[in-house]
Amino acid sequence: MIVVHHLNNSRSQRILWLLEELGLPYEIKQYQRDPKTMLAPPELRAVHPLGKSPVITDGAVTVAESGAIIEYLLETYGEGRLVPPAGTPDKRRFTYILHYAEGSAMPPLLLKLVFDKVETSPMPFFAKPIARGIAQKVKSSFIMPNLKANLDFLEGELKQSTWFAGAAFTAADIQISFALEAAAARGGLDARYPKLSDFLQRIHARPAYQRALERGGKYDYA
Ligand SMILES: N[C@@H](CCC(=O)N[C@@H](CS)C(=O)NCC(=O)O)C(=O)O
Numbered sequence: 001m002i003v004v005h006h007l008n009n010s011r012s013q014r015i016l017w018l019l020e021e022l023g024l025p026y027e028i029k030q031y032q033r034d035p036k037t038m039l040a041p042p043e044l045r046a047v048h049p050l051g052k053s054p055v056i057t058d059g060a061v062t063v064a065e066s067g068a069i070i071e072y073l074l075e076t077y078g079e080g081r082l083v084p085p086a087g088t089p090d091k092r093r094f095t096y097i098l099h100y101a102e103g104s105a106m107p108p109l110l111l112k113l114v115f116d117k118v119e120t121s122p123m124p125f126f127a128k129p130i131a132r133g134i135a136q137k138v139k140s141s142f143i144m145p146n147l148k149a150n151l152d153f154l155e156g157e158l159k160q161s162t163w164f165a166g167a168a169f170t171a172a173d174i175q176i177s178f179a180l181e182a183a184a185a186r187g188g189l190d191a192r193y194p195k196l197s198d199f200l201q202r203i204h205a206r207p208a209y210q211r212a213l214e215r216g217g218k219y220d221y222a
Contacts, residue, residue: 002026009219012054020208082171090166097172105179108146158195
């Protein structure tokens with residue numbers, strides 16, 4: 001039996017969604033973030049040394065890292081579903097998005113989260129203007145231009161095709177969804193990006209997406 005070690009409000013929602021799209025049986029083991037630090041509980045380190053989510057176990061096999069989990073599930077149980085045929089341009093776009101989502105799209109979103117926190121964290125009054133000034137400078141000179149470049153790029157991808165790896169919905173759409181949901185919550189994805197806004201509406205309407213939310217519990221990207 002596939003077990004998804006599922007942290008609340010996390011990327012593991014994507015794995016539940018993929019399993020629902022594939023119609024595979026699975027169990028969920030729930031883990032709760034520390035409400036103060038937002039970190040995963042130490043029990044998750046017993047499953048994988050980094051203690052991050054998602055991680056799955058499937059009998060004796062343990063797989064961590066969203067992209068690797070998606071590849072494992074598609075190769076082991078996919079029977080050719082949710083992936084473009086090998087050797088095609090769509091397959092190359094698929095592989096690119098699988099890596100790009102965590103390798104390039106997420107870092108500026110994570111940096112924004114960290115520097116937003118720097119701006120609002122309690123600190124001695126004399127340190128506040130300095131911390132705020134540094135945070136605002138890093139955001140305006142580095143983080144926000146990077147976020148914009150990524151959103152512009154992704155909007156352009158959806159001008160080429162209905163989904164991120166061609167005409168058919170694939171697991172690449174699942175993999176990029178977390179970055180887009182996070183960008184809609186706190187990274188500038190708004191009505192200026194009609195294709196990306198429409199993508200979010202289309203994925204939210206998918207029955208498998210809704211089933212995954214019912215099983216994993218509601219989650220918040222902000
Ligand atoms: N690139 C990894 C990122 C894993 C990751 O950072 N997961 C976050 C949840 S979205 C986590 O476990 N955070 C809790 C912590 O760092 O303690 C993946 O895609 O699986």
